Structures are given as structure tokens and as C-alpha cells.
Amino acid sequence: MVTVRRSALAQPCDGKLFPEPGEVLSYGSDLRQRRDLRSPRPLGELRSCARGIQRRRGFLSALSGQRCSMTQSVIVQVGQCGNQIGCCFWDLALREHAAVNQKGIYDEAISSFFRNVDTRVVGDGGSISKGKICSLKARAVLIDMEEGVVNEILQGPLRDVFDSKQLITDISGSGNNWAVGHKVFGSRYQEEILEKLRKSAEHCDCLQCFFVIHSMGGGTGSGLGTYLLKVLEDEFPEVYRFVTSVYPSGEDDVITSPYNSILAMKELNEHADCVLPIDNQSLFDIISKIDLVVNSGKLGTTIKPKSLVTSSAGTFKKWQEKPFDAMNNIVANLLLSLTSSARFEGSLNMDLNEISMNLVPFPQLHYLVSSLTPLYTLADVNVPPRRLDQMFSDAFSKDHQLIRADPKHSLYLACALMVRGNVQISDLRRNIERLKPSLRFVSWNQEGWKTSLCSVPPVGHSHSLLALANNTCVKPTFVELRERFLRLYKKKAHLHHYLQIEGMEESCFTEAESSLSALIREYNQLDATKSRPVEDLPRLSVAV
């Protein structure tokens, strides 16, 4: 295997690669200053690192007993909402890795979301797979049919984290119209989308997962975002498709959001492996809750700056002016915790492919309710840290959910607890035993718990918990969505905006509605079993 010779990096890239809280950093300019002090490296050596051929590497590993690298994931952020959340995600990911990785070595954990690039090299050959961090590039594809958000990202502190070749933008926007996003931009940008996705996949040694982030109510995220899913399924059938979808709330100011959402739901039903539905109202409620604590003025309620689930910059005053930033950070935290056990070590690992294996008992039922705790850590050392058990209780409280739903009064099909930090198996088991009696599990999965223990906690916390539940409590959200849709559709309101797009017919709407109705029926059938007593089925009888 090729290694980067340490001596060649005469001036080490020191800890200044990662931002201090509140600090604005431009990676590129810092490195440009130091470039002259480094002696040239044999680039041919470095180039071959990046071109890891998956199968061959596996073979080499077997023969030489070499250590293997891990899998990678690519984030595809689509539309305004998707890109804003994505931006928060990348910021948080960098901070997390900075906190864990003190020596600035490009290790396997970082490689799951970032490439290490020698920016002096023109073209593709600049990837470095080992050694000191030079310049980190996000494994991301940014797509938006308006320029505003992406431009803001490219002018902000994260501009050097994104490769300019990873962007697809247009100027006109989708006008909150799913059909424009899906049909018009879908076909217009099909080639380019394919090309950028392929490129991002090529940069990965072993690509395991695509994370798509978008909203359901608009035009780009909803339409083009779901168009993407089909492309991903056809082009990369082996790679998991995890979708984080922001659903519109009832008071959404986009009138056609029910149309967009229902049309998008059909695609999610058919082409996503796993969906994490989120709604803005829940995120807002979480912020309000934190606000109450922060401003209560009670003794001992000073919050440790870095620990807020809502804030990246470490100050919690800012978010009152920009609530969306805070809300987006919650979702970013969700994604980080979801992938923590795959990136970092622990006594009971949980890889991304285990999520769908354990939480999706039937292919259509792949919608997971998420809840995150803790939301903050108190800074006053005289106040005893939240009891560990409280963290588990909170995870099952509605206050910590990222979508409005009532899992405790519905039926659990499966539940995953992903724990980070200094928590051991006995803590986990004790809490499962304690909480189990108040939760209703489906008859054929009475012990439906999937657990993981990751040693590395999130920044600012000693431990944290992400609970993912496959629960029939998502049904009301879908029922409400369908009702809003039907109210509009019956009057044929605004339908002409959609039907005038080539490829759109009324059947698209009716098919989408029946797809959703079928899903709701599945949940209904399961709910019907809720009150039945759990009986063991007669077993196979064998001759002895």
C-alpha cells in the first residue's frame, strides 16, 4: 500500500484546520499561505491512493493482513431547505471531527464524509488517502434550481469544503411546483446529475449510503429531490438511500404544498430504503423549550455553549433572530448521531445497513420517527449531570421528537436506541426493562429492540441518545396530508399549473393518492392488532 511520506510534508497542517467556536475559517487561504514551505511530493504515489479498486483492495487485505478502511456516504442536498440543513450538517461534522481528531490525521472516521485533497493538484488526481489533513472536501452534491442558497454557502465560511464541480444550479426556481422540479428539471439535468453522482461515487473507496435531504412541500426539493431517488436506485442499486424529509405543517404558506407532498410521497414509498420524516413545528417547539430554560433565570441553568443541539456557533442568542438555523442544526445533529456508530468505535457497533435490516419489517413500512436527547448540557458543575436514566425517558417523550406523533399510544413495530458516550450495556438494559411496560409492541416483535453503543459522544456532551422508532404513530401525519390534498384536489384548485407540464396528467395525482392510501391501510391493519392479546402460535410438531 502506498503511504504518504511524513518528511515530505515539511510544514505540518496543524490544528488550525478546524474552526474554534465562533471562528470563521477559510481552509483554502490558510493552506495557500503555507504551501511554499512544503517540499514537493511525488504526486504519482499520491494519485494512486485515490483510485482504490474495491475488490482488489479486499483481496490485498486478505493476503497482507492490512487494515481496511471503512465505508463512505454521500450527502445529496436538494432545494432551499435541503441545502440549508446540509450546510449546518457539514459545519457540525467538521466540529465533531475536530474535537475527536486532535492530531489532524486524515483517518477512517473522517473519510466517511470527507475527502482529503491536495489542492495544488489540478484535476482529479489530488486525493490523498492517508497522512495529515490537507484540505477536506465534503462528499456532497448540492442541487438547487435557484442560486440564492447555494451562492450563500459558497461565500460563507464553508466555501472551501465544497468542490465547485459538485454543484448543480439553475436560476429560475421550481415555483413551488413538484411537476417543474420532477419533470422539467429532472429531464433537463438528468445527465449532469448522473455525472456528478458518479463522480462522487468514484471518489469513494466503498460507497455504502446516499443521504438525501429535502423538503416535501416545495418544488425543487420535493420534485427534483424525488426524481433523484429513481436515478439513485437505477444507477446504484446496492447503495442505501436514506431520505430526510421535511414535511409541511398545517399552516404552511405554500398553498400547493399538499400536492407537492403527496406526489413526492409516492416516490418515497417506491424508491427510498428509509425515510426520516421531520416537521418544522416540532423543531420549533424544541427551540422554544430550550428558550424557556435559557431565559428562566433559574439558578444553575446556564447552558454549556457547545452543547446546544440547536447551535453550532456556540452562542444561543443568535438563534432567536434566525430560528431556521437553530432548527436545521437539530436535523444535522440527527444525521451525525445516526452515523456515529458507523464512523466511531464502540462496544456494540451499528452500521448503516443494520438500520434498515432491523427497522424495516416490510418494504413499504420504512418511515421512522426520531427523537434526540439531550438537547443541551448545563454548564454549572454544581448541578449534578442529568441522570443517565432521565436521558432514556426523555427519548420517549414527545418533547424530543422531530415529528409530531404519539408513539406511546400507537403500536411499535421496531425501535432502535443508538447511544453515544460513556454508557454501558447494563445501563441500556436497565432502561429498556424500565420503559418496556409503557410501550406497546406488535405481537410478532415483542422484544423489537435494536441497540448500539458508540464510545464517542457528541461535542459538549458526555452521552447522548438517538431513538428511531418504526411506529404506527406516523399514520395521522399521512392521513392529515391526504385530507389537505383532497380538499384542494376536489376543487381542482391550482391543478392547471401542474397539468400544463409535459408528462403530467391527472392520473399522476390519483396514483399518488392511492399509493398513500395503501400505506395508510397497512398502518390501519397493524393498529387493529393493537388490542388483541398476544398469543403464541401453534408450533411445528415433530416426531421424536
Next chain:
Amino acid sequence: MSIVTVQLGQCGNQIGFEVFDALFIDSHCPQRLSSKRENEAYQASCKERFFSEEENGVPIARAVLVDMEPKVINQTLSKAAQSGRWKYGQHSSFCQKQGSGNNWAYGYSVHGPRHEESIRNLIQKEVEKCDSLSGFFIIMSMAGGTGSGLGAFVTQNLQDQYSNSLKMNQIIWPYGTGEVIVQNYNSILTLSHLYRSSDALLVHENDAVHKICAKLMNIKQISFSDINQVLAHQLGSVFQPTYSAEGSFHYRRNPLGIDWQIRPPLPGLPSLSKMSLNKELHFNTSIANLLILRGKDVHSADLEGFKDPALYTSWLEPVNAFNVWRTQRAFSKYEKSAALVSNSQFLVKPLDMIVGKAWNMFASKAYVHQYTKFGIEEEDFLDSFALLEQVVASYCTL
């Protein structure tokens, strides 16, 4: 006589490390009660059995490490190397990147055939280092995807390739209240396949070991490390050298030398064996018990209780079913220790529970699509159920 250990998956590798560590620490433990010569013979025997020699004197575990994702193997290798006491071979590990996703079908049908040759080569290399091979010790869990699925595949391979060598599988029985949601499917598929290719299944239940940590050892915050160390301790006290029956300075050459294959008197039943390891006596009917005593006063211990016919099935005389190995050299820092390896009805209840839960889930077809995706069909499930129901029934009629 050497044993080659195959560590599979996160569980197998984490436990494997603790086992080798326990064996090493015990063999180098300062002994007050045994003579120097006796101690040296013990050490040499342990070394030959579990470690091979490297140039600079650091013993290398006779082990092959296999996992489908890299984090655990990397950790295990460095933990061993950092201990300074012993280490794993530089080229003794095989890993991939993607993991098995807790999917038995993926471990068995995809990883198995894909990596068959590489793994076989690694094991072959390790076998060639042994002067004489006593057998294989395969450490795996039942609940996940790699240990269970790939473990079953590898064991089958070993059966084909080394049919004359003993294969003992150390199986970790998952917690009753779930670590993995599909653990019951993975368990029944594992057990049914292992029954066809393994010689002996040595079972440790997470729940039981957890209880030992909580009640007997009073550990407050029990970690997997604690659990694995208790396990390793138990295994160490079984596998370390013991005197042969003649009592000479001659450590029993084959540590797995008991006849684990017991053929019951009724025709038509397969000769299956299954053992459970625990320190407490249960009045479950046994068909074989092996008691291993180490340390002080081993020759004067009163063992009449073990020969009580009430413990054994009606078609066996206690004298045929009960064996005892005594060794004066103490285990680790314990003046006296005893280990009991038992083939009894002890596991009927846990097995029955797993089969029952898996059956309930299978009836609703939940998660089955994840298995059929990789070539494990409903008939395979049904075959597994049938075989295990037979095992339960056989044990119940003892």
C-alpha cells in the same frame, strides 16, 4: 497439540482477545502451590496449544480474525500489540468494509462464497504453523450477521476440509430482550446449520453472564468488557492444560479429548451434542458432565454429588456420563477453582423461547424479504425450525 481459533464478527473478535489474554496471564501467573517444574510444563503446554513463537520472543496467538467491517479488528489488533504480552499475527486477519448488516443471509450467502478462498488460505497458513493440530475453536455470536452467517459458512468449510479435526463453536446467546431485532431468525438459522457441521457447540448466554457480573461480582455499571472477561475466564479454566489420567507430569494432550458425541439408544436420531457451561448445578437431566478441578486439594475433593443417578438420563450410568480432570496447578490467582462443562437440558428453555419467538415473527412474514433478497428462502427457514424442534424434543425426553 495445537488449537487454531477463528474469531468471527465483533463479538467473536472482542471475546477472542479476552480469551487469549486470560490464557496468557494465567500461564504466567506466579504460582505458590506448584513446583517450578510443574509450572514450566504447564506453561509450555499452554504455549504450544494457543501461541506460536516469533523471533523476538513475543508469543503470537494461533488465531485467525475475520470481520466484514474494519473497526473491531483494528481495535483488537492494537489492543493485543499494546499489551506487550502477546500479539496477533501480522497477516492473520481478514476484513471487508461493508459489514453484514445483521443479515444472516448476507453473511452466509454473499460474504461466505465471496471470501471463501481468502479465509481458507488464512486458516491453512495458521494450521501449517502447528506441529499437530488438535482442532478448531470458532468464536461467534448468533444474533448478528457476520459471526452467525459467515460463521456457519466457515464451519461448514472446515468440516469439508478438515473432517478429522475437532470443531468446537463457542456461541454467544444474545440477551432475551434484544440486541438485534432479527436475532431470533439469525439464531435459528445459525444453530440449524451448525448442527450439521460442528462437533460441539459451547454456549454462553449474555443474560447468564450478565447476572454473574451483577450478583456474584457486584459490578455496578456492567460493560461488554466485563462480560467478555468473565467469559474468557470460564473458557480459560476449561481449556488450559490438565493432567492426563495417569497423573504423571504429562499434560493431557487433547484438551477437547472427551467423547462429546453421544449416541442415544433410540434409532434414527442424529448423534448431536450440545453443551452448556455454568458454575452452578442445575437439576436438568444430563447426558454428559465434565468437571475440571484446579488448585489446592483437588485430589481430596468429594465428588459423590456429581455421580447421583438423579442427574442423568435413565439410559446412562453415571460412571459413563461423568468425567473429572484434576490438576494441582492453580488457575490464575485462585487457590481452588472448578469448572463444569455440561451436556444437559439446561438450554432447552432458552432454545424453546428463541424458536417460539422466531416462529411468531415468521408467521407474519416480517423481515423475511431481507433474507430472501440474498437467497435464503422460506423453505430454509422451515427446515431450520423443524430441525430445532427435534432438538428440543430430544432433550425434553431425556
